[in-house]
Amino acid sequence: MQAANETPERPPGRLHRARVLYRNVSKRRMAWHLLKDTVNSCIEYRILGLAAEAAFFTLLSLPPLLLGMIGLLGYVDEWTTTTTVASIERNILSASQTVLSERGVNDFAK
Numbered sequence: 420m421q422a423a424n425e426t427p428e429r430p431p432g433r434l435h436r437a438r439v440l441y442r443n444v445s446k447r448r449m450a451w452h453l454l455k456d457t458v459n460s461c462i463e464y465r466i467l468g469l470a471a472e473a474a475f476f477t478l479l480s481l482p483p484l485l486l487g488m489i490g491l492l493g494y495v496d497e498w499t500t501t502t503t504v505a506s507i508e509r510n511i512l513s514a515s516q517t518v519l520s521e522r523g524v525n526d527f528a529k
Contacts, residue, residue: 478518482527485515 441449461467488511496504515524 481515481518482523485511485527 441452444452489508492504492508495507512524515527519527
């Protein structure tokens with residue numbers, strides 16, 4: 420049993436093993452190991468592929484979202500004033516022009 424003023428001994432974990440493993444390693448070699456491990460992790464978990472997939476499906480879902488929001492404005496018009504609906508429509512069109520091309524905005528939104 421330990422005394423009250425003693426700290427309990429931690430079981431050797433991942434951090435402890437890393438400290439023991441890299442105790443006598445120079446900073447340049449440590450930076451190289453960090454870079455190498457980071458690149459290996461990115462390749463193993465295919466970070467770039469997942470980011471590309473997320474960007475593609477986000478971009479793919481924007482036109483239906485814009486169409487739905489513009490279609491919803493017709494129903495919201497009954498509850499709000501026409502200036503509010505016109506303001507919302509202008510905001511949606513200006514936001515869509517930052518993401519889509521001029522042709523895309525004309526084809527989908529206008």
